[in-house]
Amino acid sequence: MSEEPIIKVQNLRKVYRLGTVDVSALRGVSLEVDAGEFVAVLGPSGSGKSTLFHIIGAMLAPSGGTVRVDGLELGQLREAERSHMRKRTVGFVFQRFNLLPTLTAEENIRIAQHIAGKADADEDHFQRIIQFLGIAHRLRHKPFALSGGEQQRIAIARALVNKPPILLADEPTGNLDSENSLAVLDTLKNLNQELNQTVLMITHNPDAAAYCTQRVVRMKDGRIV
Template identity: 40%
Template structure:
């Protein structure tokens, strides 16, 4: 890929139709994301943060403009091609932990590697990332036996275990108290610094924003501020 940007958006729009009403969630967004960034999307509820993450993550189709993700024109990809892009190159962390309740922590993490076709080494890879996130001793526990902070760390481990080119996180600390939220974001920042992983995350929490190297503010579907810290 010769493009210096992992993500490039040009006049990107997204419109939802609800009955006879059209909701313009994104109104001509322009921005780029480079390899190795640890960047925050901020703004009030309804500003378009989750919509933008979903488009970058190939979870939804764009309405207009151009969106290039890892060298792919998102508007030209079929559903199957978008699914392959997500599996091969993107990691996701959501507000809800979305762990499989009948699987242990390590089984939840290695499930992604199994989908990618990895063989016997998947357990070693999964245990390594759990260890890096301080969860090695909890690898055999199921989600119901873990605290909220521990479950979200397992979700982060699952998102990064395949070494994706880009990790997208939508309000990853929303269900965590202050200390757990701070701890989770510091773990993600360490992954960024140690492995060069690129993170783009949406947040309302000013304490979390302060950890970002770049803060992008969305207001009514438009980027109103883009500041390197």
């Protein structure tokens, strides 16, 4: 296998400036992920996990180091290319689902197609994804009428509707009870195993990591340990 990793992070550094105070969130992180892998990122609060994901997702600029995602060096992209990458290359799932409360489940998913440019929207893919996630019968409901697990599966559909090669999930089960957590973990596991979706998942739960991922990366104080 000489194929390039789909994510290659080298000596990544991030310093947040808060007035006169510098917070070093990443202190030289290197990580490679191959296409088709499911990797868990574990580590205590404040260890830099979300910062790492936001940089990989081109939502945050690093202070140093290099990031290659799907063959592109993020630091060398123009804003238009970074924006394209945020819409098409990386799908993001959040702990709090971040669904828009006044829109139906379907509209919440469709909005990602609109943002990416509706002309390219792939209706067959939309149907495949909602069938795969088991949410076809919930599309007319608004978020308040859905269980936490259903809301998170709508959010996963939104993240995947533009066919991103990489799915980043930042504590996707952090707001769910154990039953709904298991349903969401099963969903992510099946996406990886059956559709070969590359998934990176932040979690505080070692059992969750062991349940669905092939590799666990541990972070502490801005470093991989």
